[in-house]
Amino acid sequence: MDTILEAIQSGASGADIANVPIPDHYRAAYVHRDDVAMFEGVESADKDPRKSLRVGDVATPELAPDEVYLAVMASSINFNTVWTSIFEPLPTFGFLDRLGRESDWAARHALPYHVVGSDASGVVLRVGSAVRNWKPGDRVTVHCNYVDDQDPSAHDDSMLASNQRIWGFETNFGGLADLSVVKANQLMPKPTHLTWEEAAVNALCNSTSYRMLVGDHGARMKQGDSVLIWGATGGIGGYAVQYVLNGGGTPIGVVSSPERTAILNAMGCEAVIDRRAEKYRLWSDEHTQDESEWRRLGKKIRELNGGEDVDIVFEHPGRSTMGASVFAAKRGGTVVTCAATSGYMVEFDNRHFWMKLKKLIASHFANYAEAYAANRLIDQGRIHPLLQATYPLDQVGEAALAVHRNEAEGKLAVLCLAPTEGLGIDDPEKRERVGEANLTRFRTP
Numbered sequence: 001m002d003t004i005l006e007a008i009q010s011g012a013s014g015a016d017i018a019n020v021p022i023p024d025h026y027r028a029a030y031v032h033r034d035d036v037a038m039f040e041g042v043e044s045a046d047k048d049p050r051k052s053l054r055v056g057d058v059a060t061p062e063l064a065p066d067e068v069y070l071a072v073m074a075s076s077i078n079f080n081t082v083w084t085s086i087f088e089p090l091p092t093f094g095f096l097d098r099l100g101r102e103s104d105w106a107a108r109h110a111l112p113y114h115v116v117g118s119d120a121s122g123v124v125l126r127v128g129s130a131v132r133n134w135k136p137g138d139r140v141t142v143h144c145n146y147v148d149d150q151d152p153s154a155h156d157d158s159m160l161a162s163n164q165r166i167w168g169f170e171t172n173f174g175g176l177a178d179l180s181v182v183k184a185n186q187l188m189p190k191p192t193h194l195t196w197e198e199a200a201v202n203a204l205c206n207s208t209s210y211r212m213l214v215g216d217h218g219a220r221m222k223q224g225d226s227v228l229i230w231g232a233t234g235g236i237g238g239y240a241v242q243y244v245l246n247g248g249g250t251p252i253g254v255v256s257s258p259e260r261t262a263i264l265n266a267m268g269c270e271a272v273i274d275r276r277a278e279k280y281r282l283w284s285d286e287h288t289q290d291e292s293e294w295r296r297l298g299k300k301i302r303e304l305n306g307g308e309d310v311d312i313v314f315e316h317p318g319r320s321t322m323g324a325s326v327f328a329a330k331r332g333g334t335v336v337t338c339a340a341t342s343g344y345m346v347e348f349d350n351r352h353f354w355m356k357l358k359k360l361i362a363s364h365f366a367n368y369a370e371a372y373a374a375n376r377l378i379d380q381g382r383i384h385p386l387l388q389a390t391y392p393l394d395q396v397g398e399a400a401l402a403v404h405r406n407e408a409e410g411k412l413a414v415l416c417l418a419p420t421e422g423l424g425i426d427d428p429e430k431r432e433r434v435g436e437a438n439l440t441r442f443r444t445p
């Protein structure tokens with residue numbers, strides 16, 4: 001890997017990079033099958049990713065014709081790495097075994113270890129024999145929609161493909177490593193004004209928020225729409241706020257601290273609800289939701305939103321908030337959801353839903369076109385990375401723990417081959433035009 005890094009740092013040509021040997025093993029963050037029972041009897045909140053995420057050498061897989069070897073400069077922590085590392089709701093080895101039965105190439109994925117990570121920025125080292133649009137030396141970001149296009153179901157919206165998977169979560173050889181194997185149709189050009197770590201944090205969360213709010217398959221926000229955004233300084237929430245502002249809408253951000261409120265204000269989001277300060281108790285006990293608290297939240301939203309209910313609710317906490325979210329959407333409004341951080345058995349009062357003709361839209365990651373459009377907006381400097389802090393790969397467990405404990409704002413990057421922060425900027429003038437303040441708003445001082 002040292003030779004690869006040297007070639008990248010010295011600005012070697014694509015032809016030279018194509019000649020650098022690919023090592024037969026590489027450093028990666030992974031969970032092991034031997035550990036899947038390690039947290040039995042432990043409460044979710046107390047399951048510690050530092051115990052289960054190992055960092056060590058793994059064997060380099062063979063390259064399939066539609067894949068590339070990628071030198072990973074940086075990656076990021078997503079919630080799916082938390083799920084994998086605490087083996088919830090299921091150990092991810094079941095996904096790998098199922099994938100492994102699909103074909104000879106797919107069989108490579110069913111291993112005793114699972115290399116995790118669903119984001120990356122880096123440099124293409126080799127391309128498989130069927131790859132057309134990419135070549136060694138290309139500087140790229142990677143989106144995590146892993147689709148086999150032989151299935152007809154993949155050809156309308158590839159998120160509807162019956163064998164659609166999330167790379168690094170439902171497949172092996174993820175991005176939290178010095179090397180990765182990705183399909184050519186996961187590659188996108190690296191935004192030229194960003195460092196490796198800034199470029200690495202966007203694809204998963206940014207594309208998810210784009211589909212939920214902007215793309216044809218989500219809520220299709222219009223100019224003038226108001227949008228309630230839970231977790232508005234979190235990974236997906238922080239991009240959602242930017243999409244609403246860019247699209248001529250009004251974001252109403254929900255967060256849980258004055259520091260997070262200040263970040264939203266600095267982004268231009270004036271309407272903010274601090275759910276902790278307001279002491280909302282949307283459930284009066286484990287089994288019962290409190291409609292009077294939904295009403296109190298609704299009143300607060302209207303106070304901040306010119307007396308109106310919101311057109312769209314950007315939902316992902318799940319069980320804790322879904323009842324309130326369905327209640328809070330306006331008559332004919334839309335709740336768009338992609339997750340259930342606090343629990344997936346959700347409950348809402350169907351009377352508020354049908355009598356007021358609301359809509360509930362399920363959304364999951366993004367297809368290649370949507371991810372590419374979202375990446376382009378980053379490249380144009382219209383949407384900005386939410387990088388808060390950077391960890392070395394050896395401390396990937398610490399970073400996953402911070403996300404698990406809701407201690408992080410925005411996104412946490414992980415340096416893989418990049419030896420330090422701040423490298424990889426190809427267009428410093430563009431960076432100046434986009435503005436350092438926009439790029440560092442989430443950085444911890």
Ligand SMILES: NC(=O)c1ccc[n+]([C@@H]2O[C@H](COP(=O)([O-])OP(=O)(O)OC[C@H]3O[C@@H](n4cnc5c(N)ncnc54)[C@H](OP(=O)(O)O)[C@@H]3O)[C@@H](O)[C@H]2O)c1
Binds near residue numbers: 079260
């Ligand atoms: N389907 C997909 O493709 C997809 C893609 C990306 C993410 N996801 C999922 O979306 C969820 C959020 O991901 P993320 O990356 O944004 O995570 P994150 O960075 O940890 O942010 C989540 C935010 O949600 C808020 N939150 C957490 N628990 C809550 C609760 N019980 N009630 C109200 N707010 C709560 C927190 O904000 P405050 O404490 O400040 O309110 C937190 O900052 C995760 O479950 C993730 O797995 C799904």
